[in-house]
């Protein structure tokens with residue numbers, strides 16, 4: 001079903017949700033050992049599975065309202081197709097929130113990438129990009145979490161959170177987020193990061209003031 005149920009309109013007496021995402025568990029890392037295309041993909045390295053700032057705040061966590069059905073307009077950047085770039089055998093960005101709809105996959109490298117997206121176990125798209133500069137359009141029409149990997153380079157990984165309403169945010173390096181212009185009401189708020197999995201809670205929003213939250217992500 002296309003994610004078109006959201007109704008844009010003017011929001012009067014809105015409130016907001018803001019806060020910080022934290023994680024107190026151990027920071028696991030994974031070792032990346034490129035076994036081909038090393039001149040483009042780089043050498044052996046170790047990367048954290050969660051990026052933390054000072055005081056255990058989480059960078060690049062995604063926060064969204066799962067059940068907002070009407071409210072503010074979609075932001076301008078969602079009027080054009082979202083992009084996922086293969087660059088130096090990494091996905092750029094490696095975490096993003098997109099509006100359900102078009103996605104363009106780009107290969108900026110002079111090597112073959114095979115970009116493969118999944119909703120859970122189900123393939124959402126699967127495309128070979130043998131040529132540098134190649135751009136292939138696809139669509140992610142269903143809200144949900146899409147894990148992306150590369151069948152040519154096993155260490156490549158990205159996460160695309162497909163949403164059907166514009167109430168979302170990604171935490172910056174200070175772990176903070178802000179979701180603005182929310183019509184007063186009660187919502188399901190989801191915070192998620194790839195290592196920890198989702199945290200879901202009910203949030204009440206009142207007009208004219210922020211609802212402030214500190215959300216602790218925990219490894220499942």
Ligand SMILES: [Cu+2]
Nearest residue numbers: 113150152153
């Ligand atoms: Cu690749």
